[in-house]
Amino acid sequence: MTLSVDIRHQLGAFSLDAAFTSDGGVTALFGRSGSGKTSIIRIIAGLIQPDHGRISLNGAVLADTDSQIFVPRHRRRFGCVFQEARLFPHLSVRQNLNYGSWFAPKSECGESFDGVVDLLGIAALLDRRPAKLSGGEKQRVAIGRALLSSPRLLLMDEPLAALDEARKAEILPYLERLRDETKVPIIYVSHSIAEVARLANRVVVLRDGKVEATGPAVEIFSQLSGPQAADRREAGVLLEGRVEHVDHEHCLTIVALKAAKLFVPGEAAGVGETVRVHIPARDVMLATARPEGLSALNILEGRVIAIGTAAGGMVDVKMECGGDTVLARITQFSAERLGLEIGLPIHAVIKTVALEP
């Protein structure tokens, strides 16, 4: 599956000028509020006709202003999931789900009803009305309804934004299953780094209607100037590794990175599985000599490879640790006191890491 988007569009004073491709899996459109994410989703969905440009899916043209082609939205066969579940209040969950399959072409059997119900864990909800569901349950039903329409592409616009942290945590594993177990490619809009880091295979970073960067999630989130650099709270890196050992007694997972090993709290994956590990930059301390007597389990050795420009008294320090990149956000004062410079051997003391299987 290749979705190719190359469009220009004017919305009042806002200019959208974006080109990117998506090759299946989850492609996240990521950017701050007002960067143009929703407008792009609406253009892909066929809700807005672009002023200029072309959109195609697997070579089939959906919109092309040069040849005046515009496939209307109902003929694109895309499933949409929005911030609000938008279920029919007078229909049961089962009827809401069946509504999705009425739009599926009879010749194509996509996901089965039972398969979708199982995938999203909604079997116990089938006879309830939406008013009797939690926000997270409603969203799972909305995803199910979209999937049962046998979509060629799922467009998800901030599907978790209206949910509290507990509901988000409840629904994220289902989105991961959706990504891993169905073949439906997903365009996923979010301004949450944690969400995108966890779900996306590819990331398109938008700023002021333009594509600022695009590439594999692991690469995009490890760039010093990456999308997270501006975000004081969420900056960090995403590393990929393999589970080497699960210590059930201490509820720890030991992940082998390129050279180093990381101790990660929890038992979220099995031995041999590939996992992503999120290391927030604010949780990384630096030491010029190997520290002793610390409670932190993870001390990685490496070298400083970049020092970001200071903002608000803080600097980002990028290190290469045995082939992996780690980012630390420390005060300018500490950086000066440690005499940090490119090439300096350094120890990264990592306080918390989160496993994202």
Ligand SMILES: Nc1ncnc2c1ncn2[C@@H]1O[C@H](COP(=O)(O)OP(=O)(O)OP(=O)(O)O)[C@@H](O)[C@H]1O
């Ligand atoms: N119909 C419209 N007319 C004029 N301006 C518009 C219109 N629709 C959107 N805009 C403007 O276009 C810009 C991008 O909006 P858009 O909703 O695509 O951003 P976004 O990245 O999805 O933001 P958010 O994360 O807040 O949803 C904003 O400045 C918005 O005010």
